[in-house]
Amino acid sequence: MEFLRNMPFFCIILSMVSAVIISIMSDKAARVFSLIVIGAVGIMSSLTLIYVVSIGESYTYYMGHFPAPWGNEIRVGILEAMTATLFSIVMFASVLGGMKRVFIDVAPKKRNFYYIMVDLLLAALLAMIYTNDLFTGYVFIEIMTISACALIMIKDNGHCLVAAAKYMIMSLIGSGLILLGLSMLYDLTGHLLMSNIKEAIELNEASGLYQLPLTVTVGVLCVGIAIKSALFPFHSWLPDAYGYSTATSSALLSSLISKGYIFLLIKIMYRVIGMDVIRETRIGNVFFVFGVVGMIMGSVRAIAQTDVRQMIAYSSVAQIGYIYMGMGLGTELGMLAAIFHIFAHSSAKSMMFISADGLSYVSDDSKEFDDLGGSAIKNPIAGITFTVGACSMIGIPMLAGFIAKVCFADAAINASTIKLVIVMLALAFSTLLNAVYFMRAIISVYRPIKEEDQMKIYPRNPKFIVACLIFIGLNIYLGTNAQPILDLILEGIGMFA
Amino acid sequence: MSKLKENYKDSASQKFSDFMTGDLEIPDSPPARKKPDKQDKIVDADEFFSEFTISDDIQRRELYQAFRHRRFVKHASKLYSIMSAVIGLIIIVILLITVAYLPKFGNKSNPDNNIVSQRYIENGLEETGAVNIVSGMILDYRAFDTFGESNVLFIACCCVLILLRNDDDEPKPDEDVIDFKRDIILEKAAKFLVPVILVFGIYVVLNGHLSPGGGFSGGAIMGAGLILFANAYGFERMERLFSYGTFKKITFGALLFYGLAKSYSFFTGANHLHSIIPLGTPGAILSSGLILYLNICVGLVVACTMYGFFALFKRGRI
Numbered sequence: 001m002e003f004l005r006n007m008p009f010f011c012i013i014l015s016m017v018s019a020v021i022i023s024i025m026s027d028k029a030a031r032v033f034s035l036i037v038i039g040a041v042g043i044m045s046s047l048t049l050i051y052v053v054s055i056g057e058s059y060t061y062y063m064g065h066f067p068a069p070w071g072n073e074i075r076v077g078i079l080e081a082m083t084a085t086l087f088s089i090v091m092f093a094s095v096l097g098g099m100k101r102v103f104i105d106v107a108p109k110k111r112n113f114y115y116i117m118v119d120l121l122l123a124a125l126l127a128m129i130y131t132n133d134l135f136t137g138y139v140f141i142e143i144m145t146i147s148a149c150a151l152i153m154i155k156d157n158g159h160c161l162v163a164a165a166k167y168m169i170m171s172l173i174g175s176g177l178i179l180l181g182l183s184m185l186y187d188l189t190g191h192l193l194m195s196n197i198k199e200a201i202e203l204n205e206a207s208g209l210y211q212l213p214l215t216v217t218v219g220v221l222c223v224g225i226a227i228k229s230a231l232f233p234f235h236s237w238l239p240d241a242y243g244y245s246t247a248t249s250s251a252l253l254s255s256l257i258s259k260g261y262i263f264l265l266i267k268i269m270y271r272v273i274g275m276d277v278i279r280e281t282r283i284g285n286v287f288f289v290f291g292v293v294g295m296i297m298g299s300v301r302a303i304a305q306t307d308v309r310q311m312i313a314y315s316s317v318a319q320i321g322y323i324y325m326g327m328g329l330g331t332e333l334g335m336l337a338a339i340f341h342i343f344a345h346s347s348a349k350s351m352m353f354i355s356a357d358g359l360s361y362v363s364d365d366s367k368e369f370d371d372l373g374g375s376a377i378k379n380p381i382a383g384i385t386f387t388v389g390a391c392s393m394i395g396i397p398m399l400a401g402f403i404a405k406v407c408f409a410d411a412a413i414n415a416s417t418i419k420l421v422i423v424m425l426a427l428a429f430s431t432l433l434n435a436v437y438f439m440r441a442i443i444s445v446y447r448p449i450k451e452e453d454q455m456k457i458y459p460r461n462p463k464f465i466v467a468c469l470i471f472i473g474l475n476i477y478l479g480t481n482a483q484p485i486l487d488l489i490l491e492g493i494g495m496f497a
Numbered sequence: 498m499s500k501l502k503e504n505y506k507d508s509a510s511q512k513f514s515d516f517m518t519g520d521l522e523i524p525d526s527p528p529a530r531k532k533p534d535k536q537d538k539i540v541d542a543d544e545f546f547s548e549f550t551i552s553d554d555i556q557r558r559e560l561y562q563a564f565r566h567r568r569f570v571k572h573a574s575k576l577y578s579i580m581s582a583v584i585g586l587i588i589i590v591i592l593l594i595t596v597a598y599l600p601k602f603g604n605k606s607n608p609d610n611n612i613v614s615q616r617y618i619e620n621g622l623e624e625t626g627a628v629n630i631v632s633g634m635i636l637d638y639r640a641f642d643t644f645g646e647s648n649v650l651f652i653a654c655c656c657v658l659i660l661l662r663n664d665d666d667e668p669k670p671d672e673d674v675i676d677f678k679r680d681i682i683l684e685k686a687a688k689f690l691v692p693v694i695l696v697f698g699i700y701v702v703l704n705g706h707l708s709p710g711g712g713f714s715g716g717a718i719m720g721a722g723l724i725l726f727a728n729a730y731g732f733e734r735m736e737r738l739f740s741y742g743t744f745k746k747i748t749f750g751a752l753l754f755y756g757l758a759k760s761y762s763f764f765t766g767a768n769h770l771h772s773i774i775p776l777g778t779p780g781a782i783l784s785s786g787l788i789l790y791l792n793i794c795v796g797l798v799v800a801c802t803m804y805g806f807f808a809l810f811k812r813g814r815i
Contacts, residue, residue: 009763016648017756023655024749063641065766066624069613072641113659120652127645139645143652150656180592187599190608200608216595 004051007044008076008130009061011084015041015123019116027111031099034115038095038122042088045126049081053488058495060132068132069193075132079339079492082485083129083263086343089474090255090350091122097354097467098248101361105155105246114154117147121252125260134182134272135192137264141178145171145228148257151249152241163240170227170237177224184217185272194271201274218273218281225265229258231287231324232294235317242313243367247357250309254316254353255346262323262342266335269327270496279330288328288419292426294321299433303440307367308356311437312349315393318430319345325423326408329415332493337407339489344392344400344478351471352389358382358468359445362458369441374449376442378458383445385468390438392475395431400478405431407486626776626785627706635711636788636795640759647795650802651752657806663813680729687729694722702796706785712795719796720803727804732812739804741815748801751794758787 018037022030052058058077060068095118106114124144131137149171153164186192188210189200204210227234242250269278278284298317305311319341326338356367362378363371376383392399405427412423478485600607617634625633635643702715727735765772777784808815 006764006767009767013756013760013763016644017753017760019648020651020749020752020756023651024745062767063763064638065762065772066638070616071638071766109662110659113655116655117652120648123648133642135639136642136645139642139649142649143645146649146652146656150652150659153656154659184595184599186609188608190611191613210598210600212598213595216591 001051001054004047005059005061005076007048007051008074008081008084008126009063011041011044011048012074012123012126012130014044015119015126019119019123022112022116022119025112027108027115030112030115034119035092035095037119038088038092041122041126042085042092045081045084045088048076049078049085052076052078052081069191069196072136073132073193074127074130075194076130077492077495078488079496080129082488082492083342084126086346086474087125087129087256087259088122089470090346091118091252093467093470093474094248094251094255094350094354096463097471098246098251098357099463100461101247101357107156110154110156113150117150117154118248118252121147121151121257125256128260128264132194132271133192134185134194134197134268138179138182141175141228141261141264144257144260145175148253151252152245155244155246155249157244159240159244163237163244166237167241170234174224174227174234177220177227181217181221181224184213184220188213188217194267197272198274201272201277205277214273214277215281218278218283221268222265222283222287225261225268226287226290226324229261229265230317230320232290232297232317232321235294235298235320238317239310239313242316242353243307243310247353250313251350251353254313255350258316258320259342259346262320262338266327266339267496270493275497284328284330286328287324288422291321291323291325291328292422294318295325295426295430296321296433299430299437303433303437305437306369308359308369308372308441309353309367311441312352312356315434315437316345316349318434319349319393322404322408322430325426326411329411329419329423331411331415332490333407333411333414335493336486336489337404337411339493340407340482340486341404343485344404344475347400347471347474347478348389348392351385351468351475352393354464354467354471355382355385355389358461358464359386369444372445373447374445376445377449378456381465381468385471386445387442388472388475390442392479394434394438398476398479400475400482403479403482403486622779625788626779627788628779628785629706629708629711631709632706632711632788632792633785636706636791637786640787640791641763643791643795644755644759647752647755647798650798651748654748654802654805657809658815661809661813679731683729687725691722691726691729694725695719698722698796698800702792703782703789705792705796706788707780707782712792713799715792716796716799717803719800720807723800723804724807727808727811732808739815744801744805744815747797751797755791755794758790762787 015037018033022033025033058075060073060075062068063072063074065071102114103111120143124140124147127140128137128144131140145168149164149168152167153160182192185197188204189197191197191200201214204214230238242254245253269275295318298314298319298321302311302314302318305314323338323341323345326334326341328334329337358379359372359375359382360367362382363373363375366372376386388399392401395402395405408423408427412420412427415423600609617630617638621630621633621638622628625637627633627637698715698717698719698721700715701710701718702712705711705715723735723739726738762772762774764770774786776786779785783789805815
């Protein structure tokens with residue numbers, strides 16, 4: 001049992017070393033190997049979760065021979081282990097479900113690079129989730145940025161290159177701001193380790209030193225991460241990047257990469273700056289306003305789309321808005337709702353991207369709603385998965401999205417009156433808009449088939465079916481078994497402080 | 498401006514050299530100003546639609562949308578440039594004000610003069626065995642970060658490979674003839690310099706734990722030597738020394754060794770087990786535990802990445 005302490009370290013090193021090993025593999029071996037690695041990481045993360053729950057407290061783990069402020073260190077708590085487990089499951093299903101599309105989209109000699117990028121992305125996600133050191137976090141932000149960019153541009157056409165260039169520019173501005181924030185924070189506190197920074201900030205607060213630079217630092221860090229996770233006014237890179245890249249890339253980008261940054265932000269809020277200082281700076285109100293505007297604007301733009309992938313992409317803008325709104329409420333329940341929505345959204349959105357790809361596979365690779373008519377009948381499993389994902393996003397009971405929305409409403413009741421009114425109105429309006437565009441999508445994919453198409457038979461893709469089943473299972477599990485998960489998240493937030 | 502461009506005759510430098518050699522024809526009238534490209538400027542609806550013959554409703558709708566889009570872009574781009582200037586100014590002012598409130602640079606009582614740097618300076622030699630404290634810091638105290646950094650290099654190189662790699666294996670006929678011109682001065686200079694540069698790079702890498710330098714700087718020097726060689730003698734001769742296969746093998750071997758060696762060290766460190774890696778006597782070439790070997794790995798990866806970038810940008814293959 002004691003040996004399970006090492007699991008997070010094994011996860012990170014395994015995914016990094018496997019990326020190096022894949023570089024000399026053939027593309028078929030690379031596919032199998034990277035799936036095995038992601039699966040192994042999933043199993044090890046769940047073992048970590050079991051271990052942390054059983055010991056009931058978080059623990060730190062040296063990365064080297066030296067104790068914390070000198071050497072590197074990772075920290076494992078319930079929330080970290082849960083996020084790692086869920087992310088690796090989502091990643092496994094996304095890679096599995098989109099494997100055939102990657103095979104079609106990527107040039108033969110570049111295919112094993114795709115899996116290098118996937119593995120390094122996994123390593124970066126895990127390191128960002130577990131790290132207890134801000135600079136380690138930054139190093140892995142860099143890896144994540146580059147690998148995300150490669151995942152977009154590896155499908156070699158004009159749209160993807162433009163999307164990757166847009167993503168690169170926006171994302172590097174975000175990285176630059178984060179680096180600026182980190183260096184100012186180091187200047188103010190003299191530490192890079194999260195817990196030490198927090199101590200130093202508390203000392204500074206008590207003596208009234210460096211108030212203004214600290215506020216600017218918090219602002220710079222938050223804006224940097226908001227750009228990288230596509231909060232509303234910074235979402236301009238998102239629709240192209242999600243809409244044109246290959247299906248697995250879209251799923252990974254929307255459900256894992258942006259969520260990884262948000263997780264880091266939550267960690268910074270709790271473990272680096274401290275919630276008291278965060279409340280004093282009122283950055284939460286900024287998140288709240290932009291989150292609410294994003295919820296509405298993202299949905300409005302989604303209604304205007306005629307392309308299914310673009311529609312899902314704009315819907316992501318709205319869902320990111322939900323998460324920031326929850327964080328902006330400034331209460332523990334708000335944070336709980338935001339974290340649960342991270343889980344719900346990453347399981348539902350990746351599912352929608354993968355199933356939308358299955359739908360366009362049977363419609364001559366078109367993504368327009370006009371051509372997708374009847375595709376759900378031709379490819380029933382993709383149709384069902386798409387419907388489940390859409391229902392989860394709208395907030396139909398028994399699915400993950402419903403629980404998230406209930407949590408948001410619950411959190412709003414405990415916040416101030418004005419926030420309560422705004423949250424309730426925004427939730428109602430946004431749900432209505434969600435229903436409008438998702439229902440239209442579902443109706444159009446279930447249109448009756450034209451007669452000449454009825455005879456066509458499409459080969460079944462077992463990998464795709466398995467991935468769809470994993471996604472459906474995950475969503476129903478999150479939707480029906482929410483209470484223990486919510487309890488664990490609350491316990492995990494308690495461990496953060 | 499080089500003469501490769503078609504309109505080199507219009508360029509200022511060409512006119513200047515013409516003037517110096519007396520070739521310049523002085524025109525009688527001042528040159529006609531270039532008319533602005535009309536296509537981009539039309540925002541008047543009648544003018545816009547007069548360019549097209551409209552046959553049906555759908556076409557009319559599409560055209561109208563295109564017209565609105567063009568008008569929007571014209572107005573928006575004006576607004577954007579003003580807004581971006583204003584926002585940029587605001588951010589500059591905020592950051593300048595912030596700098597004024599930060600701790601004074603070099604002050605003894607600054608927060609960053611604390612136990613962390615103290616232990617690095619006082620116990621660094623004893624704990625890591627490296628005379629060069631910086632090497633001790635990046636490759637022993639914070640080796641995990643450095644592993645991440647070497648992976649950044651690796652992934653950056655993979656990205657450039659994805660973007661620029663030509664998929665055809667056969668080198669195009671007379672590719673090297675176009676790209677590569679023998680230059681006797683460069684060749685002689687390279688013959689003289691390349692061995693010196695490479696040996697110096699190897700020296701910097703191998704002495705990374707004893708003197709300033711290390712994997713990153715030494716690797717950059719070696720990479721520069723390789724690039725000089727490729728420039729002087731062409732890629733064909735370079736390939737005898739360094740091909741894509743070599744590149745893959747070296748990067749793979751170095752990163753794998755780094756990963757495995759450091760995993761062992763992390764694992765023993767975290768579980769408080771005894772590590773079999775000896776620290777050696779500080780100052781000797783074979784000392785300071787893993788740092789020497791890790792420096793070699795980092796140096797190899799950096800050199801390969803530098804040369805790889807050059808080759809890929811130059812001709813799309815390594």
